[in-house]
Amino acid sequence: MNTIRSLLARREALLVLACLILLVAITARFPAFSTPRNLAGVFNDTSILIMMALGQSAVILTKSIDLSVAANVALTGMTVAMLNHLAPGLPLVVLILVALAMGMLLGAINGFLVWWLDIPAIVVTLGTMTIFRGLAFVLSGGAWVNAHEMSRPFLELPRTVLLGLPVLSWAGLLAIVLAALLFTRTGLGRAFYATGGNAVAAVYAGIDIGKTRFLAFVLSGTVAGLCGYLWVSRYAVAYVDVASGFELDTIAACVIGGVSTIGGVGTVGGVVLGALFLGIIKNALPVIGISPFWQMAISGAIIITAVVINARGERVKGRIILRRKELPL
Amino acid sequence: MTLFKKLIVTTAAAVALMAGPASADNVKIALVVKTLGNGFFDAAHKGAQEAAKELGDVDIIYTGPTTSTAEAQIDVVNSLIAQKVDAIAISANDKDALVPALKKAMQRGITVISWDSGVAPEGRLMHLNPSSNPLIGNMCVKLASDGLGGEKGDVAILSAASTATNQNIWIEEMKKVLPNYANVNLVDTVYGDDLADKSYRETQGLIAKYPNLKAIIAPTSVGIVAAAQAVEDAGLVGKVNVTGLGLPSEMAGHVKAGSSKAFAIWNPIDLGYSATYIAYELKTGKAEAKPDGEISIGRMGKIKLDANNEAAMADPFVYDAGNVDEFAKIF
Numbered sequence: 001m002n003t004i005r006s007l008l009a010r011r012e013a014l015l016v017l018a019c020l021i022l023l024v025a026i027t028a029r030f031p032a033f034s035t036p037r038n039l040a041g042v043f044n045d046t047s048i049l050i051m052m053a054l055g056q057s058a059v060i061l062t063k064s065i066d067l068s069v070a071a072n073v074a075l076t077g078m079t080v081a082m083l084n085h086l087a088p089g090l091p092l093v094v095l096i097l098v099a100l101a102m103g104m105l106l107g108a109i110n111g112f113l114v115w116w117l118d119i120p121a122i123v124v125t126l127g128t129m130t131i132f133r134g135l136a137f138v139l140s141g142g143a144w145v146n147a148h149e150m151s152r153p154f155l156e157l158p159r160t161v162l163l164g165l166p167v168l169s170w171a172g173l174l175a176i177v178l179a180a181l182l183f184t185r186t187g188l189g190r191a192f193y194a195t196g197g198n199a200v201a202a203v204y205a206g207i208d209i210g211k212t213r214f215l216a217f218v219l220s221g222t223v224a225g226l227c228g229y230l231w232v233s234r235y236a237v238a239y240v241d242v243a244s245g246f247e248l249d250t251i252a253a254c255v256i257g258g259v260s261t262i263g264g265v266g267t268v269g270g271v272v273l274g275a276l277f278l279g280i281i282k283n284a285l286p287v288i289g290i291s292p293f294w295q296m297a298i299s300g301a302i303i304i305t306a307v308v309i310n311a312r313g314e315r316v317k318g319r320i321i322l323r324r325k326e327l328p329l
Numbered sequence: 330m331t332l333f334k335k336l337i338v339t340t341a342a343a344v345a346l347m348a349g350p351a352s353a354d355n356v357k358i359a360l361v362v363k364t365l366g367n368g369f370f371d372a373a374h375k376g377a378q379e380a381a382k383e384l385g386d387v388d389i390i391y392t393g394p395t396t397s398t399a400e401a402q403i404d405v406v407n408s409l410i411a412q413k414v415d416a417i418a419i420s421a422n423d424k425d426a427l428v429p430a431l432k433k434a435m436q437r438g439i440t441v442i443s444w445d446s447g448v449a450p451e452g453r454l455m456h457l458n459p460s461s462n463p464l465i466g467n468m469c470v471k472l473a474s475d476g477l478g479g480e481k482g483d484v485a486i487l488s489a490a491s492t493a494t495n496q497n498i499w500i501e502e503m504k505k506v507l508p509n510y511a512n513v514n515l516v517d518t519v520y521g522d523d524l525a526d527k528s529y530r531e532t533q534g535l536i537a538k539y540p541n542l543k544a545i546i547a548p549t550s551v552g553i554v555a556a557a558q559a560v561e562d563a564g565l566v567g568k569v570n571v572t573g574l575g576l577p578s579e580m581a582g583h584v585k586a587g588s589s590k591a592f593a594i595w596n597p598i599d600l601g602y603s604a605t606y607i608a609y610e611l612k613t614g615k616a617e618a619k620p621d622g623e624i625s626i627g628r629m630g631k632i633k634l635d636a637n638n639e640a641a642m643a644d645p646f647v648y649d650a651g652n653v654d655e656f657a658k659i660f
Contacts, residue, residue, distance in 0.1 A: 032537055045530065137395060142366020147558065148582025159562065235525040236558045237579070240366050240395075244524060282527075286519060286534025293491065 011258035014309070015273035019280060026284045033287060040165065046279025047172030048227050048234070052246070053253035053275045054179040054268065055223035058216040060254050061183075062209070063196035063263030064114060064121035066217060069224040070246035071132035072106045076228030078136045081145040081238035088151045095154065096229055103225015104218055106132060111217030115210040121217075129247065137240045145238040158233050168230060175223070180268045192216055196263020252299075253278050256306040274306075355388045358608045359409045360601060361402065361419040362393035363446060368576050369550065369594075370420070372660035373445075373601030377418075380605035383627060387609055390414060397523075399423035406430040410437055416608040419453075420445035424494045428452035440612040444604040446495050450637055454611055454618035457604055457632070459595040461641035462495075465548070466502025467509075468593050468645045469573055473544040474510040476570035476590045481511075482543025485535045486518040487528060487556050487573075489549040499548045516542070521552045528555035536563055547573035553592060557583035577648050577656035584653045591649035595642065597660055603629050603642050 027034045052069055059066040079102060080095045106128070113124040147155070158168035165173075183189040194202035195209040202209050232238040257274025259266030281302070285295050360377045362370035374391045381387040392409070394401030399422045407430060409417055417434055421427050421443055431441050431452040441448075444457040459465075473484050486503065488496045500518060507515055516539050521528025528551060535542060536559070545560070547553035553575040560569045566587045575592045583589045606626040610616040616624040622634045632640035648656060 030538070038537070041533070134395075137366055140366070142371070144368060144579055146554070146579045146582055148585060231526075235529055235555060236582075237525055237554055239525075242525065283530060283533070286531045287538050289517075289538075 011309075012267065012269045012273060015257065015270065015277060019273065019277055022277070022280055022284070026280070026288055029288045030284075033284060040169070042279055042283045043172070043276070044166050044169045045283060046275055047168050048230055049246075049249060049253060049279060050172045050272055050275040051175040051223050052220075052227050052250045053257070053271050054175055055220035056247075056250040057254045057257070057259050057266055057268075057271045058179075058183075058192055059121070059213075059220045060251070060259050060261065061192040061196045061263055061266055062213045062216045063199070064213055064216065065125065065251065065261075066107075066110060066220045067122065067125040067247050068106070068110060068129040068132055069220060069250055070243040071129045071136070072103055072221055072224035073228040073231050073243040073246065074240060075106065075132045075136040075139070076102045076225040077232035077242055078140050078145070078228075078238045078240070080229050081150060081232045082140065084151055084154045085145050085149040092151075092153045092157060096226070099225045099229040100222055101225070103228060104222040106225065107218045107221015108214070110221065111214035114217065115214040121213075133240065136242075140238075140240065142240060145232075147236040150233070150236065155233055155236055158230055168234065171226075171230065176268065176272055179271075183268050188212070188215060193264055196260075196265075198264065249278060252303050255303060255310065258306075258310060260310060261307075277302075355386045356384075356416065356609055356612055357388045357390060357412075357414040358416045358418060358605055358612075359390040359392060359414045360604065361405055361409070361417055362391070363402070363420050363422050364397040365393045365395055368578055368660050369597045372597035373420075373604070375660075376598035376601030376603075377605040379598070380602045380609070380627060384606070384609055387605065389605065394422075397422050399426035402427060403430045406434060410434050410439065413437075414439060416440040416442070416612045418442050418444055418604040418608045419448065421448045421494075422446070425449050440608055442604065442608055442611065442618075444600060447639070453638075455607065455624075455634055455638040455640065457600070457607060458639060458641045459597075459600050460643055460645045462498045462502050463505070464641070465574070465593075465645055466499050466504075467506045468647070469499065469546045469548055470503050470506050470510050470513055472572040472591055472593060472647070473546050473570070474513050476544050476572060477512050479512065480543070481514060483516045483539045483541045484513050484544045484546060485516055485539065485542060487531055487535070487545055487547040487549075487552045488518060488520050489523040489552060491520045493523075493549075496548055503546070513544075521547075521549070521555060523549055523551040525551060525555045528552045529559045532556040532559035533563070536560075536565065536569065542569055544570045544572060547571065547575070549573070550575050550579060553589070554579050554583065557586070557588040560588045561586055574645070576660060577653050578658075578660060580648070581653050581657040584648075584650050591647055593645040593647050595645050599629055600642060602627065603632070607632075 023034055056066055076099050080099050083090060084095060110125055110128055113119050114121050160167050162170060191207045191212045194207050195212045199209050231243055253275035254271055256277055257270035259271060377389045381389045392405055394405055402422050417439055428449050428451055431448060435441050441453045442455050443453045445459055447456040486500055507513060519531040521531045545556050547556050553571060553573045557571045560571055571589045572592050574594050580589060580592055603626040607624050610624050611618055618638050620634055620636045623631050625631050634640050
């Protein structure tokens with residue numbers, strides 16, 4: 001009994017259970033949903049969300065938030081799509097490097113403002129969110145880049161099947177492995193946790209919390225930049241409103257996955273499961289025929305439930321070794 | 330203020346009024362669109378400029394919000410009232426929400442008409458439909474039926490948001506003409522919210538749910554592109570035909586790929602042209618917005634208003650492999 005209870009207390013186990021219940025319920029209404037082929041499709045569809053939610057979770061772990069990730073996708077996606085349209089001869093590798101570099105730069109702008117100017121992350125990224133999308137508009141003049149204006153390799157890469165899975169899925173899997181290594185096996189990863197968990201203790205431990213936050217934003221931005229290319233290529237269209245509102249999906253995946261909104265708590269496994277949970281719902285709603293008026297209400301209810309569970313979990317806290325009053329910052 | 334000063338000020342004002350540049354007398358017509366950066370509306374702007382050139386004494390102010398919400402559009406309307414424009418021709422994001430702001434504009438003597446996506450009657454003098462709704466609904470079903478090539482098949486509709494005014498009207502009209510097309514078996518209506526990813530997923534859902542699906546009607550430009558891409562990715566080109574309303578420049582690739590045999594849209598250039606003409610005629614008193622009234626719209630001929638002060642411009646135009654490239658260069 002105790003083992004079951006301690007297992008249920010773990011967020012990952014709870015989420016696996018929730019996903020399974022969801023799958024059973026969906027399968028009861030639409031049996032073809034749980035075929036391996038369709039589930040692989042769901043994973044492929046959720047890969048972008050997984051990658052960006054992992055980037056977002058690094059930021060949230062440091063007790064910040066990045067609202068600009070979806071606008072980053074729109075701006076970077078528009079940039080590479082336009083480059084591809086205007087210079088079709090440019091190798092795809094160059095375009096992907098441009099996407100990564102540009103995303104990194106946009107993330108660094110957020111990080112810089114949060115670090116050196118000490119502006120709250122929610123304000124900074126609310127501003128850059130609008131700026132990035134505005135720039136995408138200025139850059140394109142509001143015009144779309146359409147399927148026939150993109151080169152074949154540009155469109156084919158995420159769809160190319162390697163060992164049974166499309167490249168897009170492999171990118172998602174690679175991101176999971178890299179994030180797991182980064183979060184648990186590197187100094188920077190542990191610094192993310194320390195910065196958000198107890199900033200004062202982190203400073204005493206010799207961690208530069210400003211720099212750690214900066215690097216979290218750079219990471220989140222770089223991932224968003226890559227996803228900018230993947231998004232535009234997957235849907236074969238680039239326009240200003242690409243990924244509109246998607247920043248909230250990345251945050252929702254983190255929250256459902258058990259990442260604490262006040263920082264310091266969360267795991268890669270939880271975030272991946274949180275994203276998959278959302279992905280399953282997004283892919284199942286069209287086939288089980290739920291009224292569109294209900295769809296948003298359902299998504300909202302799930303997020304609130306997750307926050308309630310998080311809040312209960314956070315009551316069990318570790319020993320406070322340094323009080324907030326002594327904050328030297 | 331002394332009498333002398335008053336005189337000077339009044340005289341100065343009078344001189345300024347009389348000596349103002351000629352453009353100050355021009356009729357300022359604001360073309361307000363649902364969202365900036367939409368190829369369709371940019372084309373309408375071209376038509377408005379064409380009409381302005383023909384009419385001579387017209388200045389076009391092309392404006393709209395960057396997000397397609399009623400709130401953002403109300404701000405745009407309020408700023409136009411402050412700028413004292415002569416006429417507003419609007420494609421509304423919400424049928425009712427814009428009424429108070431537009432009423433205010435009319436109280437200040439501004440001529441308000443709606444076009445493309447309408448406003449409730451109390452918020453405008455007249456509404457110009459790009460085509461008549463029955464004709465659009467009929468055209469969508471006809472394209473789906475033609476694509477089936479005489480065989481019977483399942484057909485689904487992929488719309489924008491479930492609350493979108495014009496999409497819902499067209500779907501109503503499609504359902505009305507279904508009995509005339511015996512080979513079209515309408516199985517479902519789904520909503521992609523004009524988001525590429527959601528529309529793509531809804532299309533995948535339709536494909537999974539209806540193995541006998543032969544055609545998807547998407548009366549929205551984001552939806553039709555996403556549906557065509559999803560059909561191509563699923564390897565169902567030739568089996569599932571995507572049709573509906575889209576822009577030639579955005580659909581050219583998908584027509585070439587074969588996922589869409591043909592689609593329709595009215596000519597947005599003509600639409601902007603006609604809206605500008607109507608606003609001008611009403612503002613200058615050359616025509617009156619009343620039931621059964623007639624308004625001449627330059628090269629497009631004449632329109633006749635119905636009991637709700639609405640009028641239809643023309644039939645939707647069909648684009649296929651034969652002409653899509655030519656029009657893709659325009660809009």
